[in-house]
Amino acid sequence: MRIIFEVEVPGLGQALRKARESARLSVAAAGERAGMSGANFSRIENEEPKGVPIETLMKAAKAVGLDLSFYIGEWVKSVPGITLKSGS
Numbered sequence: 179m180r181i182i183f184e185v186e187v188p189g190l191g192q193a194l195r196k197a198r199e200s201a202r203l204s205v206a207a208a209g210e211r212a213g214m215s216g217a218n219f220s221r222i223e224n225e226e227p228k229g230v231p232i233e234t235l236m237k238a239a240k241a242v243g244l245d246l247s248f249y250i251g252e253w254v255k256s257v258p259g260i261t262l263k264s265g266s
């Protein structure tokens with residue numbers, strides 16, 4: 179079963195960019211860590227795509243050490259098959 183809902187999170191792209199820059203990662207390196215292209219990572223940072231799957235956001239956040247639960251809530255920690263960064 180697939181459950182779909184929408185949540186707008188203004189500023190999440192900017193937070194990903196700041197975390198990536200703090201980690202001293204290029205967009206390409208962050209994308210590689212997240213299992214996507216640098217171009218796709220850049221699109222998320224620039225908040226271009228609509229309807230980014232939570233799994234994709236989790237991978238992007240984990241790649242740069244960003245605690246996504248801070249932005250979208252603690253419930254994200256219980257999403258099956260998704261793990262947050264170490265220590266979360």
